[in-house]
Amino acid sequence: MSAASAHSVVESKPWTRHLAGGVVILYALITILPLVWILMTSFKTPPDSISYPPKVIFEPSLEGYVNLFTTRTRQTPEYMASLPPPENWVERLVRDRNMVIAGPSKFGERFLNSVIIGFGSTFLSVFLGTLAAYAFSRFKVPLKDDLMFFILSTRMMPPIAVAIPIFLMYRTLGLSDTHLGMILLYTAVNVSLAVWLLKGFIDEIPREYEEAALIDGYTRLQAFVKVVLPQAATGIAATAIFCLIFAWNEYAFALLLTSGTAQTAPPFIPTIIGEGGLDWPAVAAGATLFLIPIVVFTIVLRKHLLRGITFGAVRK
Amino acid sequence: MAEVQLQGVTKRFGDLTAVEGMDLTVADGEFVVLLGPTGAGKTTTLRLVAGLEKADEGSIHIGGQDVTGAPPTVRDVSFVFQQYSLYPHLTVYDNLAFPLRSPVRRVPEEQIRQRVTEIAEMLRIPGKLANKATQLSGGEMQRVAIGRALVRAPQIYLMDEPLSSLDAKLRAEMRVELKRIQKELGATLLYVTHDQIEAMTMANRIGVIDHGRLIQVGAPRTIYEEPDNVYVATRLGQPAINLIPRDLLPAGSLPAAAATIGARTEHIRIRKADTGSAQGRVQWIEHLGDQNHLHVTVGERKITTLVEPDSPLEVDDQVTLELINPLYFDSAGARVRA
Ligand SMILES: Nc1ncnc2c1ncn2[C@@H]1O[C@H](COP(=O)(O)OP(=O)(O)OP(=O)(O)O)[C@@H](O)[C@H]1O
Ligand SMILES: [Mg+2]
Numbered sequence: 001m002s003a004a005s006a007h008s009v010v011e012s013k014p015w016t017r018h019l020a021g022g023v024v025i026l027y028a029l030i031t032i033l034p035l036v037w038i039l040m041t042s043f044k045t046p047p048d049s050i051s052y053p054p055k056v057i058f059e060p061s062l063e064g065y066v067n068l069f070t071t072r073t074r075q076t077p078e079y080m081a082s083l084p085p086p087e088n089w090v091e092r093l094v095r096d097r098n099m100v101i102a103g104p105s106k107f108g109e110r111f112l113n114s115v116i117i118g119f120g121s122t123f124l125s126v127f128l129g130t131l132a133a134y135a136f137s138r139f140k141v142p143l144k145d146d147l148m149f150f151i152l153s154t155r156m157m158p159p160i161a162v163a164i165p166i167f168l169m170y171r172t173l174g175l176s177d178t179h180l181g182m183i184l185l186y187t188a189v190n191v192s193l194a195v196w197l198l199k200g201f202i203d204e205i206p207r208e209y210e211e212a213a214l215i216d217g218y219t220r221l222q223a224f225v226k227v228v229l230p231q232a233a234t235g236i237a238a239t240a241i242f243c244l245i246f247a248w249n250e251y252a253f254a255l256l257l258t259s260g261t262a263q264t265a266p267p268f269i270p271t272i273i274g275e276g277g278l279d280w281p282a283v284a285a286g287a288t289l290f291l292i293p294i295v296v297f298t299i300v301l302r303k304h305l306l307r308g309i310t311f312g313a314v315r316k
Numbered sequence: 317m318a319e320v321q322l323q324g325v326t327k328r329f330g331d332l333t334a335v336e337g338m339d340l341t342v343a344d345g346e347f348v349v350l351l352g353p354t355g356a357g358k359t360t361t362l363r364l365v366a367g368l369e370k371a372d373e374g375s376i377h378i379g380g381q382d383v384t385g386a387p388p389t390v391r392d393v394s395f396v397f398q399q400y401s402l403y404p405h406l407t408v409y410d411n412l413a414f415p416l417r418s419p420v421r422r423v424p425e426e427q428i429r430q431r432v433t434e435i436a437e438m439l440r441i442p443g444k445l446a447n448k449a450t451q452l453s454g455g456e457m458q459r460v461a462i463g464r465a466l467v468r469a470p471q472i473y474l475m476d477e478p479l480s481s482l483d484a485k486l487r488a489e490m491r492v493e494l495k496r497i498q499k500e501l502g503a504t505l506l507y508v509t510h511d512q513i514e515a516m517t518m519a520n521r522i523g524v525i526d527h528g529r530l531i532q533v534g535a536p537r538t539i540y541e542e543p544d545n546v547y548v549a550t551r552l553g554q555p556a557i558n559l560i561p562r563d564l565l566p567a568g569s570l571p572a573a574a575a576t577i578g579a580r581t582e583h584i585r586i587r588k589a590d591t592g593s594a595q596g597r598v599q600w601i602e603h604l605g606d607q608n609h610l611h612v613t614v615g616e617r618k619i620t621t622l623v624e625p626d627s628p629l630e631v632d633d634q635v636t637l638e639l640i641n642p643l644y645f646d647s648a649g650a651r652v653r654a
Contacts, residue, residue, distance in 0.1 A: 206400040211368050212464075214388040215395045217418035230405040 035291070041284035049280040064281025066090055068107050068272065068289075072099040107286060110268040114248060115293065116179055117264055121186035122243040126236055128187070129194025130202075134224065136195070137202040138210075148199070151192045159189050160252045167256055177258045185257070186247040193246075194239050201235025202228065237304030241297065248294055265290050317504045318379030318471040319344045320365060325374035327360055327528075334360040336528040338374070342472065345502040347495070349515040351551060352525035358508040359398060361525070362474045365506065367391045378471050389420065394465040398476040398508075401461040402449035408460055409445040412436065415468050435463045438497065454481040459490070466497065472504040479514060491517055512552050516540070524548045546649040549578050555609055555620040557643075558584075564614060565595060565637055573652045574644035581622040583642040586610070586635050594634035601631060612637070 012020075041049050043060040072094055083100070086092040094101055132151075136144060166185065167176075175181030205228060213223035229236075255267040269286040272279055298305065320342045327335040335357045342348045350358045363369040365376060367388035375384045383391050394415065395401075402411050412432045416423040423431075436442040439459040444452060452460065462478050479487045479494075495518045498505050509515055515522045516536045523533045524547070532544045543549035549557045558579045562570055565577075589595070595614055602609035608627060612619045612635060619637070623629060644652040 208397045208400040209403060211366075211388070212395065212397065212401055213414070215366055215368070215391075215393060216415040217389050217392075217420035219389065219419075222419065227403060231403075233405075 038284045038287050041280055042288045044281050044284075046279060046281055049284070061093075061281075063093055064279070064283075064285035066093055067279050067282035068285040069105050070094070071102045071105050072097075073102045074099050105272075106263075106268065107265075107272075110263055110265045111289065113179065113258075113262055114264040114266075114290070117182045117186065117262070118244055118248040118293075120179070120183040121190060121247045122240055124183060124187040125190035125194045125243045126198075126240050128191050129198050129239060130229075130232065130236060132191075132195045133198035133202050134228065136199050138207070148196075151195050154192045155189075163253065163256055166253070170257055177260055177262045179262045182254070182258060182262055182264070185253060186243075186250065190243040190246055194243060197239045197242070198232065198235050201232050205231045234304045237301040241301055241305055244297060245294060317344055317469070317502060319377075320379075320472050320504065320506065321377040322361075322365070323375050323377075325361075325364055325371045325376060327357075327364055327369055328372050333528050335364065338528075338530055340523055340530060340533065342504055342506050344504055347498050347503075347505045347507065347518055347520045348523060349507045349509060349519035349521075350523045350525050351509060351512065351515040353510055356525045357528035358510075358525060359476050360528075362395065362476055362506065362508055365391075365472070366393050366395050366474055392471045394468060394470045394473055396461050396465045396473075396475040396478045398480070401464065402452075402457055404448070404450045406449060407445065408436075408441065408447050408449060408452065411449050411460055412445075412463050412467055415464060421468070431467050435467050438466070438493075439463045455483065455486055458482060462490075462494070469501070469503075472506060473498075475505065475507045477509055477511075478507075479509075479511075487514075494518065512554070516552065524551055542651075543578075543643065544651050546576065546578065546645050549643060549645075553580050555581070555622065558619045558621070559645075560614075560617055560619065564617060565639055571644050571652045573646045575647040576645045576649075577639065578643035578645060579619070579639055580642075583640055584619070584621050585638040585640060586612070586621060586623070586629070587638075588629065589634040589636045593636055595637055596635050598629055598631050598633045598635060601629070 040056075040058075042064045043062070044055070044058055045061045045063050048055050048058050048061075049064075070090075075098060077098065080095060080098060080100075083095075086095055091101065135141060136148060141147065170176040170181055170185075173181075175184070209227045209231070210220070210223040213227050214220065218226065249266065250264075251266040254264045258264060258267065265286065269283055269290065270278075272282045272286060322338050322340045325335060325338040326333065338361060340348070340361075350361060352358050360369060364371055365378075367383065367386055371384060375382060377383065378391060378393070402408075403414065406414065409432055412435055413428045415421075416428045416431065432445070433442070436445055439462065441456055441459055441463070444456060444460075449457065449460065458478060458481050462475070465473055465475065479490050482490060491514060497503070498518075507514075507518065519536050521533055522536050522539045524531045524539060526547060532539060532548045534542075539548060540552045543552070546559065550559075560577050560579060562574050562577055570577075596612040596619070598610060599613045599618070600611040602611070603625070606625065608623050608625055610621050610623045610627075610629065612621065614637065629635065646652050
């Protein structure tokens with residue numbers, strides 16, 4: 001009790017705070033370093049990117065980004081000399097390497113596919129998850145505990161374990177390489193997580209709130225929308241981030257089930273080939289751009305996330 | 317406002333009978349207080365009237381209409397919950413306006429604003445309207461919760477210990493205020509508490525409830541002066557009624573069936589004993605300011621009574637006690653009338 005009387009229970013001693021701060025900073029450095037590396041590589045020229053020892057100071061170049069968004073062909077010096085002068089900096093950059101732009105690359109489309117499939121499946125998972133979690137939380141559902149366990153059990157194996165049956169099933173159903181197919185697949189994987197997370201959050205919202213609304217003349221659906229949803233916002237935001245991160249980063253199924261129309265960015269980025277092997281700056285540029293939506297989404301929802309990530313344990 | 321009638325209402329939760337055979341009529345414009353200890357079934361009774369619980373047996377009528385199976389939305393009651401009645405994501409204003417904005421009412425915003433302002437004045441929280449509900453003190457929250465019920469004029473107000481988290485001074489003010497509002501509106505009100513002062517001061521009638529059963533219903537004075545049994549007698553009175561065996565003190569002629577005597581302060585006359593005639597000894601005096609609690613031992617028994625602060629009695633004084641028209645109870649606890 002002597003420690004508790006000298007310091008409040010909540011406030012820790014200065015040295016423990018410094019230690020904790022140090023650990024957090026160290027951890028942040030370790031996790032941020034690869035990202036910084038990728039960001040730096042994306043602004044290097046291909047020779048700089050593979051030079052040894054690695055260059056920390058270098059002249060930044062947009063070649064990686066140009067290469068990411070274009071396809072190029074190598075030409076003979078005679079042909080290059082016969083061309084009119086380059087119209088813009090992009091063309092000049094490409095011609096410096098004795099190449100001309102053949103057309104846009106597929107990166108834009110693949111990125112858009114990732115956005116559609118990632119956000120689509122996140123929305124669907126959270127939507128279905130919220131409704132299911134509400135029902136499990138508030139109503140007498142027969143075999144409730146068994147159903148909840150069943151829902152959880154769908155995540156007890158790695159999803160890729162069912163890759164072959166899904167591959168065959170999708171081929172038969174014509175869902176291979178379609179946006180709908182990928183959205184359904186990611187939703188199927190995420191919805192169990194969403195139900196479990198959201199049920200925890202909704203369980204914590206006292207029933208009295210809805211009951212008060214019912215007494216005041218609102219229907220159950222109106223009470224759900226006006227009273228439960230706003231209070232579950234934190235949980236919904238946290239759940240949405242988890243779902244989006246999974247769908248956004250998913251690689252194995254995307255590689256297996258998509259090749260063209262619905263291919264997402266993760267299987268596409270490694271296929272960016274430059275002359276004489278992988279074009280590392282272009283790959284790094286793709287990875288950098290690919291990170292941005294998740295970062296933005298997380299920042300937008302971080303107010304909720306900070307509270308949500310504790311899974312309701314300290315929510316008031 | 318309307319009459320509310322419960323007939324033989326029973327509610328079970330599994331093996332537990334929370335409310336058993338409840339017969340209670342709250343007349344139009346009447347203020348009825350349900351008084352009982354924790355777990356007695358008070359909240360459950362209110363929830364049954366509101367339609368948040370379905371009665372297993374019996375019927376409920378509001379304004380002559382059978383609502384036994386009706387959902388809460390159509391019953392037109394308003395409810396002050398024991399806790400959690402404010403929406404934390406809304407401001408105080410929006411909380412107060414919430415019942416009026418319900419789709420079944422469609423009150424124009426201008427009228428809502430007027431009504432909310434009025435209620436805020438009445439509850440002395442006008443400066444807090446823009447606050448989030450979470451930025452209020454416990455007492456302010458409870459006042460807003462009462463306000464949420466008062467913004468509309470339902471068939472009946474149901475209030476579940478609405479004053480429990482207020483400090484003593486505010487509670488005393490709110491008691492008076494609530495009673496005044498109820499009288500002014502001619503409101504029908506079913507009010508739950510375990511505070512006997514609230515029950516005594518506000519109720520037209522008190523229903524004493526224990527283990528889901530309504531033990532006795534009556535005007536506060538009747539419940540206090542003419543309790544039907546020992547249980548009701550012990551619920552009211554401060555300090556609590558003294559229950560003493562029949563032959564402990566001389567009490568004149570007792571009814572034959574009387575096994576226990578119930579003696580409140582007003583039934584006990586206490587005097588400093590003349591030498592040799594003492595029955596008890598003053599063990600301890602609690603000074604409450606305006607009055608003193610006197611703890612007296614009679615043999616093995618302890619008796620607590622009130623005396624004036626200027627009473628000459630002191631600790632260790634020998635005293636004689638005389639009982640004047642006390643209450644008698646038989647061995648089963650039922651009242652025996654003299
Ligand atoms: N939903 C429920 N499920 C199971 N048992 C319940 C439920 N609601 C109430 N009970 C039980 O019913 C009994 C009466 O509860 P109730 O809430 O009516 O008591 P109360 O008189 O309001 O008590 P308090 O003064 O503590 O609020 C208690 O034993 C309680 O445990
Ligand atoms: Mg209660």
